[in-house]
Amino acid sequence: MLACAGASAATIEGQVTLSLDGKPLRPEEAAEAVVYFRPSTPVAAPPARRPVDMTTLRKQFSPRILPVTVGSEVRFPNQDPILHNAFSTSKENSFDIGLYGQGEGKAQRFDKPGYVRVYCNVHHSMVGHILVLDTPFFVRPDAQGRFRLKDLPAGKGDLVVWLDRATPWHAQLVAGKDGPVEVKLELAQKKVPPHMNKFGKPYGRSSDGGY
Known part of the structure; x- marks a missing residue:
């Protein structure tokens, strides 16, 4: 059964901070992250x-x-x-x-x-x-790295913070009861990961293929 999102009233808020090689990055760089909440009782998306x-x-x-x-x-x-x-x-x-x-x-x-x-x-x-x-409950942090998910169904669920260069951050919490969340992500992956072309072969010497 899918819960009705119209009965939602809870909020989850927090702060995302990024670091690279142990050094903090500018707060606005966290704005690319995606924060989403998946309630224990699924909600239509x-x-x-x-x-x-x-x-x-x-x-x-x-x-x-x-x-x-x-x-x-x-x-x-x-x-x-x-x-x-x-x-x-x-x-x-x-x-x-x-x-x-x-x-x-x-x-x-x-x-x-x-x-x-x-x-x-x-x-x-x-x-x-x-x-x-x-899940319909997702948001991006603002230029200060802060996020606020609102109109959530009160109760347990999984909170995930995703950024391509970091290991996804997971926590199980209770929407509407737990306090502000502090999320720290360490960037450890390359911005352009190694990959082949769509034929499963290496790209040519010219990175733009002539275009």
């Missing part, structure tokens, strides 16, 4: 009513990290005057929209919860991250 954009701009995916609910569509507009590609070999949500030029781009629907790492088959350094969530 409707898909977005319209496609959510992950734009290609200056040979980067923007936003670099994108949270969506299951069943949502993500569109890949191209604002660069060059060709791009977006693909993923993620087990449950693999896709390939092919080469595309400047314009609105194609959309891809994500029907399975999980993490989708997105690459461009033309540009090796391009990487994006899509979190397909089975």
